[in-house]
Amino acid sequence: MxxxxxxxxxxxxxxxxxxxxxxxxxxxxxxxxxxxxxxxxxxxxxxxxxxxxxxxxxxxxxxxxxxxxxxxxxxxxxxxxxxxxxxxAPEEAIGPIVERLRRGTTFMLPTEDSIRVGAELQRRFGLRYWQVALTATDANRFAIRLARQITGRSKILVHNWCYHGSVDETIVTLQNGAPGPKPGNIGPAVDPALTTKVVEINDVPALEAALEAGDVACVLAEPALTNIGIVHPEPGYHAALREISRRTGTLLIIDETHTICAGPGGYTKAYGLEPDMLTIGKPIASGVPAAVYGFTSEIAERIRAAMDLQTADTGGIGGTLAGNALSLAAIRATLESVLxxxxxxxxxxxxxxxxxxxxxxxxxxxxxxxxxxxxxxxxxxxxxxxxxxxxxxxxxxxxxxxxxxxxxxxxxxxxxxxxxxxxxxxxxxxxxxxxxxxxxxxxxxxxxxx
The missing domain is CATH 3.90.1150.10 (Aspartate Aminotransferase, domain 1)
Incomplete structure (x- = not known):
């Protein structure tokens, strides 16, 4: 060599x-x-x-x-x-985006595009219900909040050297075998060791030990690591992750923001994954800020049971510009005609x-x-x-x-x-x-x- x-x-x-x-x-x-x-x-x-x-x-x-x-x-x-x-500036998306700009961009009210987007996301990824955010960071934050709300558990679990945007709980890494702030973590609200468990991808025994305690609301996982280099899951790892998470009552959130590169339905569709929730942002609107998060029918029922409509606007999920008409027009054009x-x-x-x-x-x-x-x-x-x-x-x-x-x-x-x-x-x-x-x-x- x-x-x-x-x-x-x-x-x-x-x-x-x-x-x-x-x-x-x-x-x-x-x-x-x-x-x-x-x-x-x-x-x-x-x-x-x-x-x-x-x-x-x-x-x-x-x-x-x-x-x-x-x-x-x-x-x-x-x-x-x-x-x-x-x-x-993909040609197929420019027309619908410009037309939406001419007709108004944000109303805090739905447009017909939202229905088409929800149906297409359902078809691609297999999850029943969807919501819209502005960034994948927000989609992940909202999914984590919902997981904590419906499970009554406080912690989450991530893979070492994962990438989930700037979510506080995920800017963490293993230090001498224990979770600690990732190098460069700027002004963390709390020590991430208080909120997050960390295991290496492909380490099934460590995963099982971390979830057996029953205090983890959700595993938030890229199906393959992408921001420390591409690290593939080993054969059988995802099957083990799904079996252990179900057995321990832990929700599984798959973040497809980078792994959408695997195909139109991301790694989830390409490899037959069965997450409880799924998040994705970045490319889905041809450069217009947009993200989505989806969940199964079962999770949707648990969310409804745990939510109070009267305080929904102050619960930490949403945002004035989330689900705006421009983002939805761009998502629709991108999914139908570009990706x-x-x-x-x-x-x-x-x-x-x-x-x-x-x-x-x-x-x-x-x-x-x-x-x-x-x-x-x-x-x-x-x-x-x-x-x-x-x-x-x-x-x-x-x-x-x-x-x-x-x-x-x-x-x-x-x-x-x-x-x-x-x-x-x-x-x-x-x-x-x-x-x-x-x-x-x-x-x-x-x-x-x-």
Whole structure:
């Protein structure tokens, strides 16, 4: 196996940093200007987490590509970290969105689109009833509240290194075998160890031990980990999760916000999962803020029995803009015309091509790396074998090598997801776009190994 010379890596990274600054004078100027009014020069703090000395400023985007203010065109394999999984400004959604804008956007009253959305969600995911929120974070928060209300239990359980947005209870990780605040957890309301149990994905004995106490209202789970790299569940894990949760009276909430990449009905439909509740946000409205959460008929009856209509507006679930007409029009257009069976067939095939291209380079250069895929999402890792759980994945991170590969790709017109080496494929992407990445990946590797 080839080894990376760290001195050579340091020199290559410095060269890419210099090239980036030279190629993006307008973005740099705008970044400096933005510092006068925006904290750290960005409108949202995560936007500072890019490999370059500053974020590039976007001028416009269409489909699988965007152009920055310096005139560079990029193949977008980040897609707003799944928010633009539909591709940018998909033609099929633009008309209904613009028409809804002309006719009013929010009323705190339903529109006919809400009925069509509910029926389509029911068909795709198999859960009977649905509600609408603005973000997957809110959908998860509301689902957790409902689970606590109807079970009378206080705790939740998540997988180590999970991702469920900015829900307080989920910004937690295992520290020496015990739950504690995830590194960087900003001002937690309470110690998450008081609210949350944490187990590694694929650890059935730990899962069973955590749920047997009978104090967990719900398991909130991505069906595969996606934000510490793609970590697949092992055969039989989901069957065990469902059996143990049912036996212990624990509700199972599946978060499909990232794993919708597995197909039109997400991982749930593709692999026959049977959650009590399901949440999803990000891509379902073609970039318009929207999310949904659904539940079975049985859960719906328990919710109704535990709710007081007179205080429903002050119970911590909902929001003035939740379920607004614009979001619902965008969800309807996206589900009916953009995130279709045909679109997934196309993007999954391209993700397979991406995986094959990366694997070929890894083999050519005898690198101790691997590449893995989930639907139309793929990722390469700087370790020889796929991590079995979140803890192993976190231990395999190589921050310097990550930064180099991201920046080298960006300098060659490829935008990867900034937090790891992940690519998400838009429906408008082409084989040429994927091959462009393979070429950039090969060039980046050749600068490191002979």
């Amino acid at each position: 080839a080894e990376i010379d760290r001195n050579r890596l340091g020199r290559a990274l410095a060269e890419e940093q210099h090239r980036f600054v030279e190629d993006h004078p307008r973005s740099q100027a705008l970044f400096e200007e933005a510092k006068a009014s925006l904290l750290d020069g960005v409108p949202m703090n995560w936007m500072v987490r890019w490999a370059g000395a500053f974020p590039i400023f976007v001028r416009e985007a269409k489909g699988a590509h965007f152009t920055d203010v310096d005139g560079h065109n990029y193949v977008d394999l980040c897609l707003g970290d799944t928010g633009a999984m539909t591709g940018h 279709t069976e045909a679109a997934f067939a196309h993007t999954i095939a391209l993700a397979e091509r991406f995986t094959a291209g990366v694997q070929a380079v890894i083999e050519e250069r005898a690198l101790p790396w691997h590449v893995t895929r989930l639907g139309c999402r793929a990722e390469y890792w700087f370790c020889p074998r796929p991590p079995r759980n979140g803890g192993e994945a976190a231990a395999a991170i190589d921050a310097e090598l990550d930064r180099y590969m991201h920046l080298a790709a960006l300098n060659r017109g490829i935008l990867m997801t900034p937090f790891h080496n992940m690519a998400l494929i838009a429906p408008q992407a082409t084989e040429a776009d994927i091959d462009r990445h393979t070429t950039a990946f090969r060039e980046s590797v050749e600068a490191l190994v002979d």
